[in-house]
Structure formats: structure tokens, C-alpha cells
Amino acid sequence: MPFTLSRAVRPNILSLLPYRCARDDYDSGILLDANENSYGPATEANPALQLERYPDPHQTELKKLLAGFRGVPSPDYFFVGVGSDESIDLAIRVFCQPGKDKILICPPTYGMYSVCANINDVGIVKVPLDVTDGKFSIIPSEIKKALAADKSIKIVFLCSPGNPTGTLIAEKDIKEILEFQEYDGVVLVDEAYIDFCKEPSSVASWTTKYPNLIVIQTLSKSFGLAGIRVGIAITNPDIARVFNNTKAPYNVSTLASKVAIEALQPAGIAKMNSNVQQIWKQRDDLIAALNKFPRVRGILGANDANFVVVQLVNEKGEPDNEFALSVYKRLAETEKIVVRFRGMELGCTGCLRISIGTEAEHKVLLEKLAELLQ
Numbered sequence: 001m002p003f004t005l006s007r008a009v010r011p012n013i014l015s016l017l018p019y020r021c022a023r024d025d026y027d028s029g030i031l032l033d034a035n036e037n038s039y040g041p042a043t044e045a046n047p048a049l050q051l052e053r054y055p056d057p058h059q060t061e062l063k064k065l066l067a068g069f070r071g072v073p074s075p076d077y078f079f080v081g082v083g084s085d086e087s088i089d090l091a092i093r094v095f096c097q098p099g100k101d102k103i104l105i106c107p108p109t110y111g112m113y114s115v116c117a118n119i120n121d122v123g124i125v126k127v128p129l130d131v132t133d134g135k136f137s138i139i140p141s142e143i144k145k146a147l148a149a150d151k152s153i154k155i156v157f158l159c160s161p162g163n164p165t166g167t168l169i170a171e172k173d174i175k176e177i178l179e180f181q182e183y184d185g186v187v188l189v190d191e192a193y194i195d196f197c198k199e200p201s202s203v204a205s206w207t208t209k210y211p212n213l214i215v216i217q218t219l220s221k222s223f224g225l226a227g228i229r230v231g232i233a234i235t236n237p238d239i240a241r242v243f244n245n246t247k248a249p250y251n252v253s254t255l256a257s258k259v260a261i262e263a264l265q266p267a268g269i270a271k272m273n274s275n276v277q278q279i280w281k282q283r284d285d286l287i288a289a290l291n292k293f294p295r296v297r298g299i300l301g302a303n304d305a306n307f308v309v310v311q312l313v314n315e316k317g318e319p320d321n322e323f324a325l326s327v328y329k330r331l332a333e334t335e336k337i338v339v340r341f342r343g344m345e346l347g348c349t350g351c352l353r354i355s356i357g358t359e360a361e362h363k364v365l366l367e368k369l370a371e372l373l374q
């Protein structure tokens with residue numbers, strides 16, 4: 001059954017009359033319509049920021065820049081949210097009826113899909129990745145089997161590159177799910193780490209072709225702006241409209257959107273690209289150094305993100321959570337170097353996930369690991 005928006009979206013969301021804010025009617029002149037405070041902010045903020053006024057609810061300027069940057073035909077394809085975490089929650093609220101519908105995830109994957117599903121009383125179907133030899137690829141035939149067997153699945157979450165796998169999903173595998181005729185829900189591709197792939201790999205431009213595709217991205221990673229909480233969903237204008245109608249009217253603050261707009265100017269994009277290149281270099285160097293330690297079995301996944309997943313082994317050469325946990329704790333508590341223990345994730349026994357840092361940070365890390373991993 002092909003995707004139809006009116007069947008996919010929850011009926012109460014589809015019939016929603018969006019909140020009409022004061023700025024939707026008029027946005028210039030003497031503004032006495034939104035119960036703002038004309039006396040100004042209680043701080044020394046630059047008056048040009050107009051922090052006493054509500055922000056643009058539509059983020060028009062930011063969406064125009066994003067469309068240009070991501071090669072998407074129009075700002076109408078965008079939703080701007082408070083981090084990409086807002087898009088994850090919003091997608092679940094828009095497409096899944098609490099207590100009835102489900103999402104499909106492919107573990108090991110980003111934990112917020114399950115957290116948001118649980119908060120919204122939405123079920124979770126798990127179709128694990130193929131984790132053989134740290135390959136971390138989706139198994140389209142298994143996903144299709146699950147979708148055909150359970151019509152209450154409304155969203156398939158694909159994390160590409162994955163967290164914690166660091167591995168890009170093959171385009172042909174994503175297509176296979178998007179084109180599966182027995183599924184009439186949406187496919188959400190989470191591209192939080194997409195700019196760290198060496199080849200341009202985003203499927204955002206596919207949103208002009210596939211009405212059932214939602215791509216989420218963020219300024220938290222490649223742009224180094226986790227503190228401003230700006231994430232985006234790119235999807236056909238019909239779904240984007242539903243997202244924009246459902247969000248809180250002024251979800252993105254004036255300060256956050258100002259910084260995001262600055263980052264998307266040519267100088268900001270150049271800086272992002274140059275930082276990404278440095279991260280690539282540090283990623284390669286860190287992998288080479290880690291592989292030399294006797295207690296490292298190897299690096300799992302394809303390293304398409306700004307972290308690496310290193311598998312540690314015990315004296316017998318077996319991947320070992322107890323050992324990995326002891327290294328993790330020693331690093332954090334004695335050496336004040338914090339990485340992430342991921343050993344409980346499927347296919348990740350004995351694994352630590354290490355975010356790529358600066359050369360100086362790696363130097364300290366590697367000195368400590370040299371003591372711990374001999």
C-alpha cells in the first residue's frame with residue numbers, strides 16, 4: 001500500500017488547527033499585541049537582538065540558508081527544532097497513536113528513539129543490525145518481514161552513520177525500505193553525523209522523490225554547536241507542514257537562531273569544513289595508535305562519524321566487559337578522561353566509544369592507555 005499522508009498521520013494531528021501567534025498577523029510597527037515587555041530585557045543584551053520580542057516562529061531566514069546549504073529546493077522542506085531530539089519526539093507524536101502504534105529500531109542504535117517511544121506509550125519492534133565482525137549493516141529482508149507482520153509500525157528509524165556503530169547505511173538498503181510496498185508508514189533517517197563521512201552521503205535530496213522520507217540533521221556535531229540546540233528535519237512539504245503545525249510556536253530562541261544563521265554563512269561553513277578535516281586526521285591517527293595496543297582487538301564499524309568504537313580484550317584475547325569497564329572507570333575517575341562504555345550494546349562486548357578530540361587531548365589519552373592496555 002503506497003504512503004498517503006492522510007492515512008499515516010494521527011487523525012487528531014491531521015485535523016489540528018495550529019496555534020495562531022501574534023506574529024502571524026503583523027510583524028512590524030508599534031507591537032502591542034503579544035504581551036511582550038516594551039521596556040526591554042533585564043540584562044545588558046545588545047538592543048539590536050530585540051530579546052524582549054518573541055522569535056520568528058517560522059525561522060524563515062534560517063530555513064532559506066539550510067535549503068541552500070543542503071541542496072534542497074525550498075525552505076518548505078524544513079522543520080527547525082530544539083536539537084534533532086525534538087524531531088525524534090515530534091515524529092513519534094505525529095505518526096504514532098499512544099498505546100496502539102509502534103516504531104521499528106535497529107540496535108545497536110541511538111537510545112533516544114526508545115526513550116521517546118516509551119514516554120509516548122508507543123511500542124518498539126527491534127530488528128538488530130548484522131553485527132558480524134563489527135559490520136553493523138541493516139538487514140532489509142528482516143526489516144521488511146517485521147513490517148509486513150505488524151501493521152502497527154508507523155516509523156522505521158535508521159541511524160546513518162549509526163551511533164554507536166559509526167557506520168553509514170548503504171543507499172540501496174535505505175531505498176529497499178522506502179520502496180517496500182507493504183509498508184505505509186515513514187522512514188526516518190538520522191544523519192546527525194553525516195558531515196563526517198568522507199564522501200557526500202546525505203539522502204536529504206531524496207525527499208523530493210520519496211513522500212515517506214524524513215531526514216534529521218543537527219548543528220550539534222559538525223558545526224560544533226551542541227549548546228544552541230538546533231536540529232532540523234528535512235522532509236516533503238506536506239510532512240514539514242504537519243511538523244510545523246504541531247511544534248510549540250516559539251520553539252527556537254532568538255539567540256540560537258542568530259548563531260545558527262551565522263554558522264551557515266560562507267565563513268561558518270568554511271570553518272565547519274576545516275574542523276571536519278582536522279577531525280578526519282585525528283580520527284585516522286587515533287585509530288592507528290589504538291590498533292598498536294596489545295589489549296585492543298580492533299576498531300569496530302566503518303568510522304564514518306566523529307568517534308571510534310574500540311574493542312578491548314582480556315589476557316586470553318577475548319572481548320571483555322569487565323576489563324573495558326575497569327579501563328573506562330580508571331580513565332574517568334583517576335585520569336579525568338571521560339569516554340563512553342558501550343559494552344552492553346549488541347555486538348559491542350568490551351567496547352569503549354571515544355569521541356574524536358584534539359591532538360593534545362589524544363596525546364594525554366594515549367599516554368594513559370599505554371599504561372592500561374599493555
Ligand SMILES: Cc1ncc(COP(=O)(O)O)c(C=O)c1O
Binds near residue numbers: 082084159218226
Ligand atoms: C544519532 C544521534 N541522533 C541525534 C542526536 C541528538 O542530537 P541533538 O543535539 O541535535 O539533539 C544524537 C546526539 O548524540 C545522536 O547521536
